[in-house]
Each structure stands twice: as C-alpha cells, then as structure tokens.
Amino acid sequence: MAKDFQKNKGTSLNIPPRGGGAYTAELAPSRARVSSLYRWLARKLLDLLGNPPISLVLWNAEEITTSDQSLVARVHIHDNEVLHQLLINPALHFGDLYSVGRIKIEGDLAEFLKTVYSAIARSPKYIKLKIAQTRLFYRPSQNRLLNSRENIHHHYDIGNDFYELWLDREALQYTCAYFPSPDLTIEEAQRAKMDYICRKLGLKPGDRVVEAGCGWGGLARHMAKQYGAKVRSYNISRQQILYAREKAKADGLEGSVDYVEDDYRNIEGKYDVFVTIGMLEHVGRDNYRVLGDVIHRTLTSKGRGLIHSIGRNKPELMNAWIEKRIFPGAYPPTLREMMDVFEDHEFSVLDVENLRMHYAKTLGHWLERFNRNADLIEQKFDRAFMRAWRLYLAGSIAAFTTGSLQLFQISFTRGTNNNLPWTRAHLYESL
Incomplete structure (x- = not known):
C-alpha cells in the first residue's frame, strides 16, 4: 500500500514517499485567486454529485453549496486543481486527494460519505459519467x-x-x-x-x-x-x-x-x-x-x-x-x-x-x-x-x-x- 503511494511521487497529486516528511504538518492552503470560473466549477461538481447537503470551502475560505438542507459536512478544497481532478473522475481521485490532505472533511467522515453515496445513487449525471468511465478506462485485475x-x-x-x-x-x-x-x-x-x-x-x-x-x-x-x-x-x-x-x-x-x-x-x-x-x-x-x-x-x-x-x-x-x-x-x-x-x-x-x-x-x-x-x-x-x-x-x-x-x-x-x-x-x- 505505502509502496504504491511512493510510486506516484512527482505526479499532480503530490503523494508523499513512504516515511517522508512531506506531510508531517498540514498543507497550507493555496493562495491562488478564486475566479468566477472556479465558483462555477464548484457548483458543477455539487450538481454532478446530486446536490448533497454539503458545502465546498474553497482555498480562500469562500463557501459554496447548492442544497437548502442542513449541512452534513464541509469539504475544504486545497487548490484549484482539486476541482479539476474531481470533475474528471471523482471515484478515482477523491481517495488520493483526501489521503494527502488536499481535501479535508469538516464533520464526521462516515456520515459525509453516506450522504454523498445516497446522493450520487440518485444523480443521473453521475451515473452516466460512471458508466462511461467504467467502459473506457476501468480494467480490473485478472485473478490468475x-x-x-x-x-x-x-x-x-x-x-x-x-x-x-x-x-x-x-x-x-x-x-x-x-x-x-x-x-x-x-x-x-x-x-x-x-x-x-x-x-x-x-x-x-x-x-x-x-x-x-x-x-x-x-x-x-x-x-x-x-x-x-x-x-x-x-x-x-x-x-x-x-x-x-x-x-x-x-x-x-x-x-x-x-x-x-x-x-x-x-x-x-x-x-x-x-x-x-x-x-x-x-x-x-x-x-x-x-x-x-x-x-x-x-x-x-x-x-x-x-x-x-x-x-x-x-x-x-x-x-x-x-x-x-x-x-x-x-x-x-x-x-x-x-x-x-x-x-x-x-x-x-x-x-x-x-x-x-x-x-x-x-x-x-x-x-x-x-x-x-x-x-x-x-x-x-x-x-x-x-x-x-x-x-x-x-x-x-x-x-x-x-x-x-x-x-x-x-x-x-x-x-x-x-x-x-x-x-x-x-x-x-x-x-
């Protein structure tokens, strides 16, 4: 497991080497400017996920939500590339982004995931994306x-x-x-x-x-x-x-x-x-x-x-x-x-x-x-x-x-x- 993380050193995810000190402290938030494009991308991501009762907190502390329900959790986004990665393939990239601290969850992690899983199960856009990506890219290991x-x-x-x-x-x-x-x-x-x-x-x-x-x-x-x-x-x-x-x-x-x-x-x-x-x-x-x-x-x-x-x-x-x-x-x-x-x-x-x-x-x-x-x-x-x-x-x-x-x-x-x-x-x- 840790060896696999090490193999990805140097990729856009900045995954640290095993035992290295890259993440002994919390990542500092990005100082990149939040433009109207990134606000739009944040709303597109929430829409893709079925508009669950969560908010996205951007790197300038600006909070975006598309739900009128009581929030279950806040998702802190470290930098603008996180939004791009999640929109491209949320099922694949969320785990690595969370693991290295470029996504942080304010609230109970399991409750946050339950909320998202329930929402995406009812989201036609997410289901359509998942089917397309599975057909194009996903090749499970053969158990020989x-x-x-x-x-x-x-x-x-x-x-x-x-x-x-x-x-x-x-x-x-x-x-x-x-x-x-x-x-x-x-x-x-x-x-x-x-x-x-x-x-x-x-x-x-x-x-x-x-x-x-x-x-x-x-x-x-x-x-x-x-x-x-x-x-x-x-x-x-x-x-x-x-x-x-x-x-x-x-x-x-x-x-x-x-x-x-x-x-x-x-x-x-x-x-x-x-x-x-x-x-x-x-x-x-x-x-x-x-x-x-x-x-x-x-x-x-x-x-x-x-x-x-x-x-x-x-x-x-x-x-x-x-x-x-x-x-x-x-x-x-x-x-x-x-x-x-x-x-x-x-x-x-x-x-x-x-x-x-x-x-x-x-x-x-x-x-x-x-x-x-x-x-x-x-x-x-x-x-x-x-x-x-x-x-x-x-x-x-x-x-x-x-x-x-x-x-x-x-x-x-x-x-x-x-x-x-x-x-x-x-x-x-x-x-």
Whole structure:
C-alpha cells in the first residue's frame, strides 16, 4: 500500500514517499485567486454529485453549496486543481486527494460519505459519467495464479502488527462479525460469527474441513477446539500463514489444524465440509466455475459447505480507488453471479442470508479502534497511508449502510444429500 503511494511521487497529486516528511504538518492552503470560473466549477461538481447537503470551502475560505438542507459536512478544497481532478473522475481521485490532505472533511467522515453515496445513487449525471468511465478506462485485475498472490500480498502482508491495532484481539477476524445482540464487543461478535457458521454447517466431532482462504486462522482453530473438527486451511498470504501456524502450535492444535501456503485451486483431498469466509471477493467472477470444480472434487457424497462474501444487488465493479489502492483484483458478486459456483455440479443451496447491517456495525468497531491508534499507524507508515485506510474503513461503513454493498452467507450441499435439518431452529438455539 505505502509502496504504491511512493510510486506516484512527482505526479499532480503530490503523494508523499513512504516515511517522508512531506506531510508531517498540514498543507497550507493555496493562495491562488478564486475566479468566477472556479465558483462555477464548484457548483458543477455539487450538481454532478446530486446536490448533497454539503458545502465546498474553497482555498480562500469562500463557501459554496447548492442544497437548502442542513449541512452534513464541509469539504475544504486545497487548490484549484482539486476541482479539476474531481470533475474528471471523482471515484478515482477523491481517495488520493483526501489521503494527502488536499481535501479535508469538516464533520464526521462516515456520515459525509453516506450522504454523498445516497446522493450520487440518485444523480443521473453521475451515473452516466460512471458508466462511461467504467467502459473506457476501468480494467480490473485478472485473478490468475501469479497476480492473485501479488494482489493478496498488497493488502494482507502489510504487517500483522498493523491489523492487531484494530481487529479483534482474540482471532484477528477480518470479516463481518455477527451481532445476535447489538451491545456485544467485537470479540464477542466474532466468536458468535464463528459459532453461527459452525451451526449452519452442522459441524460435529471428526468432520474433515477444508477452508479456502483462512485469514489469520481463527476459524480453523475455533472449529478444532470447540467442535472437534480436523481442518486444513489454504492461504497465499505468507504473513497470515506464519501467524496462524504459531497460534495453532501455542494452542496445542498441530494435529488438528494444518495451514497450507497455497492457492485454493490446488486444494487436494476429500472433505466433509468446504468453507470460505471473505475469499470469494478475491476469486474474480471468471473463476467461479473453477471454484465450483474444486468444491466438487473435494466434497464427499454428503458434503456440505458455506460461502461468506461481500456482494452487490446488481453487477458493478469495485470502486476504482479501492481497487487501485486497497483491494486490487477485488470484485463483489451478485447472488446470481455466485450461482456459477453451484450450478454446474448441481449443488443445492440450503440457506441465503444477508448480514449487511452486521458488517456496517463490525466496521464501526474497527474504525473506532483504528482512530484510537491513528498516531501509531502514521508513525509506522506515513500520513497518506493512515488517511487512506481511514477513508477505506469509513467508506465501507457508508457502502453497507446505504445498500451499495451486501454481505451474503450461502450454505449448500450435494443435491442428493437428504440428511438435512427439518427447520432452522438449530441456528438460534444456542444464542
């Protein structure tokens, strides 16, 4: 992440090098004169965004708004080039401009983003621009074996100590938690998520489980310790695999949990259960049938499985800035697209649940902890890195809250497996 910012040194965005001192102090406002042209551009930008209840504060402190509603936030514009960049491609350029301090938000960042996301969803001009730019310029990464490793390394191998600052302290679960009660801590909600998944899978002692993409290994250890399963987990993030192996050894689970540093396409063996939590987003829609083939060859005749993934209600590519800076190669699928995993081999979908608001709440916990440790994160990397990740977390809260993103859990089994629960009572009896 920080390396990518460094690559852009010298561009019009003036993104600082990693660890450099360019932004140890706040940027001084531009002294350029504000002409009628820039006032017009500011109004055009607000109109493009659907006239949300925000104002643009120009570099001479002049404030411009096109809404008669109470303002949610003020957006401070550092210089006239910011307006040009935002009008050309707001989805791509806003993130970098915010990261380096050329845009500052006066007000709650997540609330500001919710307001803007809601407005642009109703703006015909913005939608038209987004469609045109997607067709002309946006080419998402292809998730082949080689660049899948590069994409995962970009995001997950930043350093385990970075994630320890803001994820749950018990298992470093970097996926949606489950809040059967809204006042749970993030640690309690992540444990509840793992138990909920195990109940959906009907997990029992002796079950052989294969996990595609294990994160820092928390679910595999939970399945082994609490349910007596034998788990093999595949992951291509070296940092995560090393961490997971150390934790399993410390917990005395070396005979029950096996962490394999390899791609999901190379999974071998036969298993009673297939599970993947937060990996489908990295598979790429062109590879869903490949994933289905892997599940087909590894599951037993009564095998069952669960896929937990960020998704969308209609097909849409990942935000251009998120794809470039945070999650290269990521794609949140629709339910219809996810069916490509199941249909070729006639898997039966047993249950579909959308935990969208649970993810918004999870992200709220993460952002709170991230903000408490913002100074440490800035010292470890730099200000641009810290602000970029703050924006990513706040923007994710806004995306789930406004319905732009969904969180799907799909449980499934072989189409010929009749050994099934009669009702859903087992999912909630332990809550």
